[in-house]
Amino acid sequence: MSAAPAAASIAREWQRFTPRQRLTRYAFYLFAVAALMQSLRSVEIIPEFLEDMPEQVADLFTRMWPIDWNYYPTTVHAALVETLHIATLGTILSLALAFPVGIMAARNIVRWPAVQLFAKFILVSSRSVNSLVWALLFVAVFGPGALAGTLAIAFRSIGFVGKLLGEALEEAHRGPVEALTAAGAPPASVFLKAYWPQVQPSFWSIALFRLDINIRESAVLGLVGAGGIGTALDDALSLLYWDQVAMTLLTIFAVVIVAEIAVTYIRSRIL
Amino acid sequence: MTQGGFGSGAAGGTPDRSLRLVGLRKEYVRGTPVLRDVSIDFAPKGMTAIIGPSGTGKSTLIRCVNRLVEPTAGQILFLGRDMAKLHGGELRTARRRIGMVFQEYNLVERLTAIENVLCGRLGYVSAWRAWLRRYPAEDIDGAFELLEAVGLAERAGQRADALSGGQRQRIGIARALMQRPDLLLADEPTSSLDPKTSVEIMELMVELAGRRDIPIVINIHNVELAKRFAQRIVGMTGGSVVFDGRPEELRDEHLKAIYGGEAWL
Incomplete structure (x- = not known):
């Protein structure tokens, strides 16, 4: 009974943030607004261009219409197939390359800090370079064409797949690993039978997700000469054939939608 | 002598299956031992139950035997070798002679x-x-x-x-x-199970291991189960053995010494 008055005397006030935290938050909001104003000023919007923007857009659409359907069988189709090849081959190649990197990056599997650092270096350098930049590099090395595009897709994907695979491995339950180690299994068998079954669904999910992204990314690689449907788009754009541009954009749009639906369906089936 | 049965599996006849721990010590943090120089001889057959309060080093002791936990000092003598000194392939060869059953089963779910x-x-x-x-x-x-x-x-x-x-x-x-295996380790194998299933699991382990003359070392919270199935009980507290004897010798004063207090008895 003696505890009751003591408990009642404690101030029953509660606030989500301390005064200091609140002050910091307001300061942050102020900073964000200031930064937004500053950047708006530096964008230098030209009023004349802003004014005739609706006309320009309308003009663009009238040039695009009617769509040049004939551009599909003559050019777009072959380029589209090449794009799909670039995306799938690039993804498969990236899976093979990213697999060992992902294992090296998992702290619970590889315990040498030097190897970890090496894996992190590969993952970060792969992701910090945009696929268009990778494509430019490979076009410079191998010349224009689908090979450069495939390698660009593969190298850009290593970081994504490797990082997510490494994280999935780190989240694997310790129990089965312990049990197989206790049974005297060599490291390769422990990986195959304790880690791999646990990360297998995540791995295929990551692979499909990346394939989805790669179909979209490979569509623009042609702009820098790395093959695929982007080449058709680039040709039409530079010749100002807007009806052909429309045809190409429509194809890209359709393919992205179909890929999205297919990937979502397959993921729901394997998980 | 005992080397003969080491790598050759069941075909090489039954080796000496006794396990000896000599001065086994484990410190997760330097200077604070979880196991304080424990020395126990385990018989080459039958079940030995290790009882004691949580955090007293029972699990550490059992995991030191197959080196899932690295002992800080001491010897683990089994099949004529010191498990504490083995590395790499030798350790794996020694580990496959020791089976282990876990509290959370540790199966590969998929x-x-x-x-x-x-x-x-x-x-x-x-x-x-x-x-x-x-x-x-x-x-x-x-x-x-x-x-x-x-x-x-x-x-x-x-x-x-x-x-x-x-x-x-x-x-x-x-x-x-x-x-x-030539030894079966069990780390709280019944703690996640209901009372009836616990008894069935204990019966199954005793029967199957007994038929193959495999000695069992088991960690167990449930003193009644330990007394019912084990031929020998080792009571631990604070990283040391404070009772070692047959189940019928285990009295309330021993349990007081192992778990502390008496209100729960």
Whole structure:
């Protein structure tokens, strides 16, 4: 009974943030607004261009219409197939390359800090370079064409797949690993039978997700000469054939939608 | 002498299956030992139960035996070798002579029951064959026999995550025996199970290991189960052995010494 008055005397006030935290938050909001104003000023919007923007857009659409359907069988189709090849081959190649990197990056599997650092270096350098930049590099090395595009897709994907695979491995339950180690299994068998079954669904999910992204990314690689449907788009754009541009954009749009639906369906089936 | 049975499996006759711990010490943090120079001789057959309060080093002791935990000092003498000194391939060869049953079963959830049992052979089968699932025919026979022995033959093709707790622990026991071990370690094998299933699991372990003359060292919270199934009880507290004797010798004053206090008795 003696505890009751003591408990009642404690101030029953509660606030989500301390005064200091609140002050910091307001300061942050102020900073964000200031930064937004500053950047708006530096964008230098030209009023004349802003004014005739609706006309320009309308003009663009009238040039695009009617769509040049004939551009599909003559050019777009072959380029589209090449794009799909670039995306799938690039993804498969990236899976093979990213697999060992992902294992090296998992702290619970590889315990040498030097190897970890090496894996992190590969993952970060792969992701910090945009696929268009990778494509430019490979076009410079191998010349224009689908090979450069495939390698660009593969190298850009290593970081994504490797990082997510490494994280999935780190989240694997310790129990089965312990049990197989206790049974005297060599490291390769422990990986195959304790880690791999646990990360297998995540791995295929990551692979499909990346394939989805790669179909979209490979569509623009042609702009820098790395093959695929982007080449058709680039040709039409530079010749100002807007009806052909429309045809190409429509194809890209359709393919992205179909890929999205297919990937979502397959993921729901394997998980 | 005992070396003969080391790598040759069951075919080489029964080696001396006694386990000796000499001055076993484990410090997770330097200067604060969890195990304080424990020395115990375990008989080459029958069940020895280790009891004691949580955090007293029972689990550490059992995990030191197969080196899931690295001992800080001391010897672990088994099959004529000091387990504490082994590395790499030698350690793996020694580990496959020791089966282990876990509290949380530690099955590979996404593999089938039969494949979980076959995991007990991974110390013998190459990773390549394990990957292709080309286990030797005698191993597959053995796995089905063990599944039948634990009463789960018709569940062979089911995934482990579709089984109940008791069924999973049965698979855990079958996997440990699949190693054809010379020692069975059990770390709280019944703590996640209901009382009836606990007794069934204990009976199964005693029976299957007894038939093969495999000694069992078990950590167990439940003193009644320990007294019922073990031939010897080791009471630990604060990282040291404070009782060592037959179950019928265990009195209330011993339990007071092991667990502290008496209000719970």
